Structure formats: C-alpha cells, structure tokens
Amino acid sequence: MLAGKHILLIIGGGIAAFKSLDLIRRLRERGAEVTPVLTDAGSEFVTPLSVSALAGKPVFQRLFDLNDEAEMGHIQLSRVADLVVVAPATADLMAKMAHGLANDLASTLLLATDTPVLLAPAMNVRMWQHPATQRNIATLKGDGIAMVGPNEGGMACGEFGPGRMAEPMEILTAIEMRLADGPLKGKRILVTSGPTHEPIDPVRYIANRSSGAQGAALGRALAALGAEVVFVTGPADVPPPEGVEVERVETAREMLDAVQAALPADAAVFAAAVADWRVSSTSDRKLKKSSDGLPQLTFAENPDILRTVSEMTQGRPGLVVGFAAETNDVVDNATAKRARKGCDWIVANDVSPATGIMGGTENAVVLITDAGAEKWDRAGKDEVARKLARRIAQALG
Known part of the structure; x- marks a missing residue:
C-alpha cells in the first residue's frame, strides 16, 4: 500500500522520538520513501546519524542552509511528499501550527505545505490537558x-x-489509511460508538448493554475505504480501531460536546448506545443503605445527539445515520424514530433476548431510508460494517 509513497517525517523533541526510528524502518520495509526533518529539540533525543542511516538519506535540520536551499529549498521540500507526518508532535510544535508561526525549518514546512498532515502528539499529561493545548488542538482539527x-x-x-x-x-x-485509495478518500466521517456511563455516585452508574463492537467494526470499514474517521467512543469493551482519530468520553453530554467539536464532516454515523437519562443530582460520595429506605433518585433527560445533529441548519453532515436497537416492532419503531429524529437513515436491529445479538458477534439489521425498509441477512458485525460502509460510499458519491 505504501510502495512509491513519499513521507516527510518531522521529528519533534521528546523522549518519544526514539519510536520514530522504528517508524522509519517500518515505513521503508513497506516501500515508502522517508525524508526526515529533525528539530533542534529532537536532536537531543535521537542523533542525525541514526535517523539518516535508517531513512537512507540526509536529515534536514536548518532553515537557512545554503546547500539544501540550492538543491531543493524548504518550500519544495514541503510539497513533494504524499503525506507530512509529525512524530512526536510536541505541544510547542502544535502551538506554532495553530498560530501560524514559522521560526524554524519544521514550523516553516508545516505552514508552507498544501500536503495533508498527520500528527502523533506526545507530551506530559498536564501539558496535554492544559486549556491552551486543547484550544490549539481544536484549531488544528478545524483546519x-x-x-x-x-x-x-x-x-x-x-x-x-x-x-x-x-x-x-x-x-x-x-x-496507510490516510493514503488509502478508495471511494471514501477525502471524506471525513464521524462515528460514535459504545455506551455512555451516567454516574449515580462515585461507584455506580447508568448504562446501556453495548460492547462497542459494531461501532468499532464500522470505523475500521470506513477507514479501509479511505475515509478520515473521527471515532467518538464511550467506555466500550472492545478497543477502538487503529489508525483513526479517537475521542474518548464517558457521559452523553461529553459525547455531544465531542461530536460538535468534530464537525464539520461529510457523514455522521451514530452507533453509540447513549443513555436516555441521567441522575440530575449526582452524589459526591457513595450512597449507603439505611433504615430510612431506598434512596430517592431524580432523573433528567440526556441531550438527543442524533436529533441535534440532524436538525442543524448550518454545517449539517450530508448524510446522518442513526442506529435503533429495538426489542419489538422493529421496522415500525425504527421508521418512526427516523421521522422523529430527522436523520437520513436508521440502521435498526432486533436486540430482544432471544436473538443473542446484544453483546454478541453477529447482527441482523434493517436499513430504513426514504425508499423504505431493506432487510439484511444476519452476519458478523465486520461484514455488516463493510456493507454499510459501501452504502455510505455510494451515497456520498
């Protein structure tokens, strides 16, 4: 898949830079050409000699290098690649990108390029969580x-x-997914997956019975067709797919915030099993049994994420797909849900106990569109995901 592809690899400063040496080796094993750029901070962790030996070509380090400028020039260097990869992407490099600064070779290349860019962030947890870094991340994703x-x-x-x-x-x-040639190349697709956990107290919560397996399979299938996938997941049992942008959340309100931050997108698929209700007054300490009887819980309705996105007047994805887990009257209930939510498609599945589908490895769905109800044969979740991904590709053209 990477044979003949040209990767411009920018290595930032951080202990994670040692992983970039292995990345270079694996890229070249798969036929990719790697042009390395090493920042001054990066050279404190890996040497130019080791980077050059693995890449099989000289390392670029200085913005004002007479020989390099005469042979290629930093502008040309930024544009001959199929993909620019920054690994590790430090808080400093990301801040420069977000604010359009260009005071060294790496930041100048990133500002001058019209080539797609992939970042692999690496930093201290406090730096990652700092509001300034989070603002920069939001800006970069928006770009x-x-x-x-x-x-x-x-x-x-x-x-x-x-x-x-x-x-x-x-x-x-x-x-590989960013460079994949497929019908969804150049399309950005948002996928939600897994359950949400709505806290009652520090040790108890309300949740739906969802493993996240179908959402993860769908993320893989869309990425395999070349899509850029933003994967927003609750606390699922299965790991998220590799090679996609992952946003982890816990509650429905956090999921809505993450969804809104991930837009715009060409399509959005809401496979998450979001809890309909939350406890309106969460206890900050564990609720205890007492002779006074059962604790009184007051519930509030969670935001309706599918409906919120479906009813957007600006920035609405071109295709909005919801999921409906039903235990009876599957087609009628799912058809009514599609009309009520305002989405384009509903993927309905019968999760009554007799089917063994909830938490299982298979799914049997009915696709509800404006053309009617289309029943699919029962199949493994990966096959269901591939079929749905192909239909999405057809719809997006």
Missing part, C-alpha cells in the same frame, strides 16, 4: 489536520494519563 493518539499510560516523567505517543504500528496504520 483539517489529522491526529493519531495520544495514548494513555505511564510516562517517562513518572505521571500517568493521556499524552503517550501512539506506537509505531498505530501510526503506520494511520498513515
């Missing part, structure tokens, strides 16, 4: 910049949380 990771885990500084750079194989998968 069409794609991201892979960061992952959650232990860090070199001893802290734990989001901020670890994605592993080389994850970045490689994201690169």
